[in-house]
Amino acid sequence: YCSQCDFRNGETKWSKAPMYRKVLIATDGSELGDSAVEHGLLLAKAVKADVMVVTVTEAWSPLNAAGEADLGNFDAVKLYEDAAERAADAILKRATNRAQSMEIAAETRHVMDRRAAEGILETAKLEDCDLIVMVSHGRRGLQKVLMGSQTSEVVTLSDRPVLVVR
Numbered sequence: 001y002c003s004q005c006d007f008r009n010g011e012t013k014w015s016k017a018p019m020y021r022k023v024l025i026a027t028d029g030s031e032l033g034d035s036a037v038e039h040g041l042l043l044a045k046a047v048k049a050d051v052m053v054v055t056v057t058e059a060w061s062p063l064n065a066a067g068e069a070d071l072g073n074f075d076a077v078k079l080y081e082d083a084a085e086r087a088a089d090a091i092l093k094r095a096t097n098r099a100q101s102m103e104i105a106a107e108t109r110h111v112m113d114r115r116a117a118e119g120i121l122e123t124a125k126l127e128d129c130d131l132i133v134m135v136s137h138g139r140r141g142l143q144k145v146l147m148g149s150q151t152s153e154v155v156t157l158s159d160r161p162v163l164v165v166r
Contacts, residue, residue, distance in 0.1 A: 022050040024129035025106075026120045026154075029055065029091035032135045036165040037095045040133035041102055043163070051106040052127045053095040056119030057084040059112075084112065117153035124160060132162045 025040035027033035037053065044051045060080045088110035099106035109127075111119035124132050137148030155162050 018047055018049065020044070020047050020049040020130040022052060022127060022129045023131045023133060024120070024124045024127065025051060025053045025095070026116070026132065026134040027053060027055055027091060027095060028116070028135075029087065029094070030135075032137070032165075033091075034094070034098075036133050036135045037098055039163070039165045041099055041104055041106070043131075043133065045102060045104050049130070051099060051104055052109060052123065052129055053092060053099070053106050054109045054111060054120060054123045055088050055091045056111045056114055056116045057088055058115055081112070085110070088112075116150040117157070120150075120154050121157060124158070130160060132158060132160060134162065134164060136164050136166045 020043075023040055023044040025037055025044075027037050040053075041051065043049075060077045092108040092110065096106055096108060107127075109123055111123060114122070120132060120134065123129070132154060134151055134154060135148075136151055151164060155164065
């Protein structure tokens with residue numbers, strides 16, 4: 001059953017309300033992440049939806065900070081945060097450039113200090129997105145097998161549709 005459809009007299013008529021008003025596209029900047037951006041932008045353009053592109057940076061590990069401090073680097077967290085910000089800016093700029101090349105306006109957001117699933121779900125709720133588009137797995141080691149743990153968590157916990165790109 002689709003709340004956007006009208007099935008009177010055996011005919012299918014689409015209501016004037018769009019199926020998706022705002023699509024959240026999550027990317028980690030990987031090649032697979034870029035395919036989610038492409039799919040999400042094409043879908044958003046087809047249904048005339050607004051676009052929010054998000055990338056999430058996890059918090060600096062205390063173990064890594066302790067290791068860096070042992071090496072005499074007491075600004076390790078600041079260095080990490082600066083590097084994460086630069087990487088996120090590059091990821092989001094690439095997505096924005098792709099959207100502009102398709103004549104689509106896209107907002108962007110970098111969520112810091114969250115696990116990917118948490119940042120994606122929070123952003124979808126805050127931005128009132130109707131659909132989440134993301135890849136089947138991220139860049140993290142063994143978690144790439146089958147469906148990644150972050151993707152699985154989003155699919156399981158989301159209260160809105162999730163399109164998983166493989």
